[in-house]
Amino acid sequence: MSADAVVVGSGPNGLVAAVTLARAGRRVLLLEAADRFGGGLRSEEVTLPGRVHDLGATVMAMALASPALRELSLKGVVYVHPPVAAAHPLDDRPAVLVHRDARRTAEGLGRDGRAWLASAGAIARAGFPLVDLLLQPLGPYPTAPGVFARAAGFGLAGVLPVTTFARRAFRTVEGRALIAGMAAHSMLDLRAPLTTGYGLLLASLAHLVGWPVVRGGSQVLADALVAELRSLGGEAVAGHRVRRLAELDAPTVVLDVTPRQFLAMADLPAGYRRRLERFRYGPGVFKVDWALDGPVPWRDQAVAGAGTVHLGSTLEEIALSEAETAAGRHSPRPYVLLVQPYAADPTRGGHTLWAYCHVPNGSRADMTDAIETQIERYAPGFRDRVLARHTMGPAELEAANPNLVGGDIGGGLAGLRQFLRRPVWSPAPWRTPLPGVFLCSSATPPGPGAHGMGGHQAARLALRS
Template identity: 45%
Template sequence: MSHADAAVVGTGPNGLAAAVTLARAGMTVDLFEAADEAGGGLRTRPLFDSGVDHDICSAVHPLAPASRFFREFDLAARGVELLHPEFSYAHPLAGGRAGIVHRDLDVTAGRLGEDGARWHRLMAPLVKHSRGVVDLMLSGQRSRPADGRGALLLAGRVLRHGTRFADGSGFTGEEARALLTGVAAHAVGKLPSPTSAAVSMLLGHLAHGSGWCVPRGGSARIADAMAEDLLAHGCTLYTGHEVRRLDELKGYRVVLLDIGVRGLLRLAAEALPRSYSRQLAAFRYGPGAAKADFLVSDPIPWTNREVGRAGTVHLGGTQAEMFRQETLNHQGVPTDEPFVLVVDPAASDPGRARPGKRPVWAYAHVPHGDTRDPVDLVRRRIEQYAPGFSDTVLASCGISAAAFEQYNPNYVGGDIGSGAMNLYQAVARPAPRLDPYRTPVPGVYLCSAATPPGPGVHGMCGYLAARSALRRECGIRTAPVLSPMRTAPYERKT
């Protein structure tokens, strides 16, 4: 039996963040990962060519430099370089038009013509109060916001942009409408909605602030930095080790679970009170994501060449088309023109490319549990705005929404957000409790994206769950220091 103080099951960004927080408070931690490598959504590996790495899940990280956990953890001081593309994101439209968001708000506004002043008025106050806005959105949603101004700014904008009357909210040009709606679609659900509007305000203003960053070398660099810090603090990581029953973890003072709601029901079914199990059984999942990866010979031949200088590209057409498409997904209706996010990592990180070979990463939003191979869906969608793309494809592979659950059991039906992001579940995840991380089982806490603040590479679900465990189980109320210390090379046990 291990003599460690705590066990963490699952090593996605939240599981790693939880373990780092516990270790920095003086606890020894064992981490258990069913896969052969740690990282969850932070994995990078070759798919088609040994010299070209692909991000397996997440690729672009607007929340990594902004969240409280990563601000204090300080990725840059640990050698993780977050690269800023020339343009944060782009949204091509028919006829070679495109909306382009520069990190400089004034430059972006200057490109939007009559809508420039409106865009500036929308984003500038959020950028000014960014810390308060981010800390509110990436909180446990149970305490009074530290920055009341940020809360008021968000509330007004969510009401304006998150209702059925959000037909453009003052924008007259299709470029500005499409730019804002494309960011709202990151909520993966019905459009418009209060939660999609909140997401568009959070991610939209960060495009003009800390940026939509790409880690040099791939997303796994973030997970590696966290694992190295854990090793330096005496923690042990066991990969290829699936925990099937909660009673396997007897003897640990604290247990944190970076698993989804269904995983919690399977793992701890006999230990959970019926009332709590019923609440978990009522948890709802959202539409799915289907992933397509391509190895290409040349940069994507966008009709509008500026689009190729953006870190992220949204393919969804006009605002009206995105409203229709995302609502159909929400209703479970498949179509042939899904909303697609595309990333050419080498546009921001040239080292990711080799002569005549470069990776392309893409997600399509599809109905929950969709079984279609997304490769042709995504390829045709890119071809609409980049004729000739198919001719550059050297190899490709896809994973359907249904198959995503096999890759990661937290992604039920392809729901990469680990639960629908409707207004109720954005707050009451996974059940309506004062402490959403603490389960009724003594010493057992949930720290996955099924808890507030929800999906994204921000580490806050793990950080907040660990803080809750430290308060309740150890009487530690002071936040541990997360800043860098000496680290050792990353190792793992199997």
């Protein structure tokens, strides 16, 4: 195929870039090194035959909120919602539950209900105009009155470390634990700036769009995007690894790769190369997938209806765990992020479950026992339900997807300095010094998440060029 544009890599950003270019009338060739499309959206039977496990993203709040994906009507993609968006079990009291309804969530927080409505609830009430502003650095910017004022208010709170914000805004163990569990998705030391912003945005999306999963597995979303590309005349080829840019012959090239891969693929100007070499990767994860013979036996049965569960109890315990990871150590009691897709989707061949904890980048430690011990803490007898398990540490994750450098599923450290230069300081960081070559991975704004916005922004820049 003679192509106007070649997209390398089929993660959410690469797929969205390819579809965006094809919808604009460009002849697009999508190349993927793995034998299946999807990157962080891939699903496979890694435990038992017929059990569908998502290798990367499962919860699709960002996909529903994304301006790039909201406008696509993809055939066969059905988002299904669990009864409870997220749960946060505690040792000596009922679990905290996050519902689609912000007021119902607030009622469960007692004295901290008003603070929840004034923070996460207020962001959700601002709706898509505020989310679009946060996810679209290039615009177009919303014109609704008050959006920029709300964004300024979000920014003032969001830049704070969540340890500071939690103690100022919330008075109860429950309220502080809940926002800490949300903020820990950032994979940062919770004493670091911006962690409040990450936590509040995720929490608000639970009220704005929910935290759903794709019926049948995240692979369904990836396959639907490939089908959309092909319906527009594009071509998609799996099992084709691009090692050097010189192999490609097209006026536009969009790369869904992180700086490390780009440095190996291209001869870059010295100054730009040095800037990319300073790009920092964040902590890795150790992930376990299980096939169970029944649901997780949670001590608090309210947790059974949650799609996502945060394990780590109090603000202080979660903050200590994340600080240990940031310092290059393995926490003996790690914060664990767990997803039970069967709470929303019964079509995955049985009770499938996954969880991960954060570890130092490149860690070789086996964290299976530490993770299962944390689950047993809130679900005694959990191990008796396990039929099979599959583990992936940083080395295995990077082998499956080279973008996950050292097991970093976020495409690079999400701290303040790199938030402002991702991957380099530039008003249009998707553009590279090479004519017609653009970056679009989660190492570019707006960062990690199955939203496709890096691809959308890179493709729009390419079309302008």
